[in-house]
Amino acid sequence: MATILTEAEAKALLTKVLSYSKADECEVNILGEERGNLRYARNEVSTSGSLTNQNLQVQSAFGKKVGVATIDEFDDASLEKVVRRAEELARLAPENPEHVGVLSPQQYLKSNGYVDATANITPDIRAEAVAKSLQLARDQKLTAAGFLQDNHGYRAMMNSKGLFAYYPSSNVNFSLTVRTDDGKGSGYVARGYNDFTKLDTVAATRIAIQKAQGSAEARAIEPGKYTVILEPTAAVVLLENIYFNLDARSADEGRSYFSKTGGKSRLGDKIVDERVTIYTDPTNAELPSSPWSGDGRPQEKTMWIEKGVVKNLTYSRYWAQKTGKKAVPNPTNVIMLGGNASLEEMIRTTQRGILVTKLWYIREVDPQTILLTGLTRDGTFYIEDGKIKYPVKNFRFNESPIIMLNNLESLGKPERVVSTETDQNYLVPPMKIREFTFTSLSDAV
């Protein structure tokens, strides 16, 4: 049997699995995927990897007693075995008071995140893409370390009420660090696409090279509050912490930034600058994502923050039922609207500031204010009178993405970026921010 099933094949298999079920309710999830990667360091390829995986998960319920079992063998005996096992576990399980039954059939939007060019990548193609990058680094006597990884596959689900969902997708992520020979300069780039033909490893490598060469001989300047220009790669690792906090239950229970005193949430409050709009849209052509969430709920175009105001929070089906709200699922993609400023223009209009190309090692200091800490890295530059003057030593920062989005000066055009913390892809603009707090210096390059 193929690893990656077509919609019809998946439907047939899941129908068969459900035919074995004797539980009150049954839900079956399946996934199949192929992954490949090429890793290089010190200008040489060090690892070439591939992975083929398929997995089937059965969830059986008797009333509010639920059991889950998984298997990766798909012959009839194995399929029946996994269903029986899930049922045995359900009978043994204590009641889950928060269990809600399976969904009836749903309507889903059309979204296309599966691209043949990505699915057809072979080790040779990976090697060729990496060779071009390596060549550029070697030619300039720089040291490159990078990772090219791609995957394609599908997920499907079916339940005993007749719901069926299927979504195939593909993705390629490329990341690269380039260092100068003496180790004093470092540059980074990351790119992610559904479509491999959009990945230009040469253009990406040139960016990392330029940052590596430009960041050697960094000078120390005093920590403090500076106007910063955050490239999307730097901005996204802070912004995604807002997205992680969108859960209504933790807001209602007083556990998150979106909580307010008296058991209220910030739904409907203006929390950031009016130019900030953040939403989910699975049909976005640049960032397509699954039109259904893991439990089968449809993904719709959903505003999280519109013109600075909190418009929606996510609700589990249990919490939605309990509070009488719509069960808005967690986002499968996140998009932030931008503005018209180019990066050059942002630099030109900065009297005194810092260009931040990457932030890393992000950790939470205070969940109630989403206060985060982390460091700049791989190229940080001082701007004076509208020009990049010199590279500066890296900083530790203490900043909340909420405060940051209140101190907005300008926004550029959104770009597809890869979070260096989670590997998630987002659409995020570069941004110019006032009063960004750098608290100390770092010796890291």
Added chain:
Amino acid sequence: MKPFIFTRIQYTSGDWDTDQRMPSNILHSLVEYTTIPVDQKEKVVQLSSPDLFRSPFCYMSGHKLVEFSAQERDHFKRYVQNGGFVFVDDCNHDIDALFARSFEQEMARTFGPKALQKIPNNHPLYTCFFKFDEGPPTTSFELNGWGDDLVHDYLKAIMINGRIGVLYSNKDYGCEWDYDFRNKRFLAEDNTKFGVNIITYALTA
């Protein structure tokens, strides 16, 4: 009651024009927490100008050299001895940067070598409005990576007749409070509260 004016001292050596958003942030806190009437605009006075003597509270900071001219030194001394209050804050974060060293020398020259003394962390300054049981609140700029990594766990002062005339901090509260006051609502704990204490002490002690 005349409105409180946040007065900043301009001196000829070094730089004095720091932390530009800080005064309005502190004034906002005064309005929020106290009934002290305030003038919304920061006033800048030259240390050599007699205008200095009209302000009961002055702020002075910088990164660089502090070396008063003869007239500046005379004004500073007379202002403090006549009941004025100066809050001096080193805008560098490290413990013995140029401002700190030269300011302490300047105070020794002006008021005598032992005039500037540590004040205990149970000084009324820490309880005159909000309570700070452990002395001066720490700032995010401490443990600063410049190599000293020292937390300044006390403040220094020059006492005149049992009252602080010069309050000296090398904790860099100026930078800590240098943000748009509208962002205060996003902090778990408003970090400008100690600023309210300093001004309350200056006006009432």
